[in-house]
Amino acid sequence: MLCSASSPTPPAGGHAAADHHARLRSAAARSDLPGALAAFAAMSSSASASPVLRTFTSLLKLCAARADLATGRAVHAQLAARGLSAESLAATALANMYAKCRRPGDARRVFDRMPVRDRVAWNALVAGYARNGLAGDAMEMFVRMQEEDGEQPDSVTLVSVLPACADAQALGACREVHGFAVRASFDELVNVSTAILDVYCKCWAVEVARSVFDRMPDKNSVSWNAMIKGYAENGDATEALMLFKRMVGEGVDVTDVSVLAALHACGELGYLDEGRRVHELLMRIGLESNVSVMNALITMYSKCKRTDLAGQVFDEVRYKTRISWNAMILGCTQNGRSEDAVRLFSRMQLKNVKPDSFTLVSVIPALADISDPLQARWIHGYSIRMHLDQDVYVLTALIDMYAKCGRVSIARSLFNSAREKHVITWNAMIHGYGSHGFGKVAVDLFEEMKSSGRVPNETTFLSVLSACSHAGLVDEGRKYFSSMKDGYGLEPGMEHYGTMVDLLGRAGKLDEAWSFIQKMPMDPGISVYGALLGACKLHKNVELAEESAQRIFELGPDEGVYHVLLANIYANASMWKDVARVRTAMEKKGLQKTPGWSIVQLKNEIHTFYSGSTNHQQAKDIYARLAKLIEEIKAVGYVPDTDSIHDVEDDVKAQLLNTHSEKLAIAYGLIRTTPGTTIQIKKNLRVCNDCHNATKLISLVTGREIIMRDIQRFHHFKDGKCSCGDYW
Structure with missing residues (x-):
């Protein structure tokens, strides 16, 4: 009970009351609730110093600030015992306390019992509803205060109701509040205008927000932060960064909010130099101890493809949060450093940092890239033990991983077991089937998706079109492409x-x-002409290949793959x-041909082979096994396809073909694995015709399945057959 707190003997004489009240006011000024309660207890036990209404409102204000519901209820009981709870000041303080203690229902009951309500009471309830996520109730009370009691909102009311408009995405309500603010000249107040532009940003009306920002007579750092963050969250990274640089140039105090938005913008744009300048700035203003800022810095460097710099920042963070680990793991995964991502995940566990669903969604794609079925099963089991396997994003990542590990049947079993199927879940399974050449199954699943009521998105169509391309389903591909815009209002992108083009060309x-291509509503990119160039090689069309290559070279590709492709087309035509x-x-x-490699993973060891390489410790055994394989498949009809090799004699051509990286990897797999088991290899380039034909026959003579x-x-x-049906 409030009155039972111990207190010193009250001083004698007429100064006792003033002394107790002074002690309570002093404690309240320091936000010292225990001290204020001690003063209150002393006051209650003193014959000459009884509590007054202001005493209780001071205590309630402290309870609200500390979200101390239990003490607040005790103060309420004391007020009720003294018959003061209906007093306007007391009721308003009670409503405010209950709202800040996340008890909006109690706040409303106090409010409804008030015989007279002033603007402060209405404001307390509007703010309470908004603070507790009850946006609709907050906006309703904003209207009712004007209609029922004739109370005109003040700046406090506006700043309270505007966040509710944002939470409800109520752009119309925001416009009405904005109009009222202009008519009442409240828009000249920096906090009101800042709240207005913030809600416009959150309602996706960033251009209107910018007009409010530009018209503000005074701006503080909060105003700048809100506008910069608004641009960043609305996908306009360029404008966010420009405004941040202007903010710095005008000498406005930079805070963590604006730095976070600037780092996000630099990452989205891939502006490494700008990101480094923001890094230097945040160090100068002492934000290097802010873990959220450092996490954003890790993400920014990762998106700028500098995981080395991200790693340096990560190592400098003294108190790493789970978000820090997640950011670094995701950065490695997205930049092709899959093994580093897996190692980081292991380190995270050793540090007793508990992973969450985001952690798994970050590391599972790394395991998918490694394509090791054993590790795939391990992470699947781990997600089950962590009770995260039915999280829709984790489950989708697992489906995608199994498909990329060559286990499409397991992927489908997981898909069927899903309690909830998000559009991304359907996309992963459709893409999985397409990448394995099961185009008809992918199309059937796409039709099932539509029948289930799930609306496909741009990624869904990309997956099903790719499946049609791999399987030669031209009519289906044409139909689905047309239905994107006609049936679903989706604008096809460059991909x-x-x-x-790949579908038609193949x-x-x-x-x-x-x-x-000529009818495209946008300028075709390298990927479009590249697809056609690949088809020209397949179908030996030199004229169209030259036209396609010329368009590609005008776009300035960074890789030499298209020059190599054109050179091979000319070579096949003896030009x-x-x-x-x-x-x-x-x-x-300065362009170079990408060297081809193939890898095979056995017992957690990755073995990489390049064409003609002899540096493997078992190279002698590999080449001996490969020579025997060539003799065995020649006996069942193998004839080397030398069309892809030029400028050398026929016997040398055959020798070069026989040392392609995939053949070396297969030979090594045969040496190291038990007869009857599946061999799985991964290659960084498209498999050539000769290796494709040879691998079919190797599977026949060895009785092995090779993925x-x-x-x-x-x-x-x-x-002796391939799932692609020789169409790839």
């Missing part, structure tokens, strides 16, 4: 156009593909002068 419809010209152009531009994941898709070789 959709590129996939359609099927030999090169003229239709070229016509399709040797043109081959030499393309190779010379590559040398002048090969190349840069475009999976090939399942078994009993």
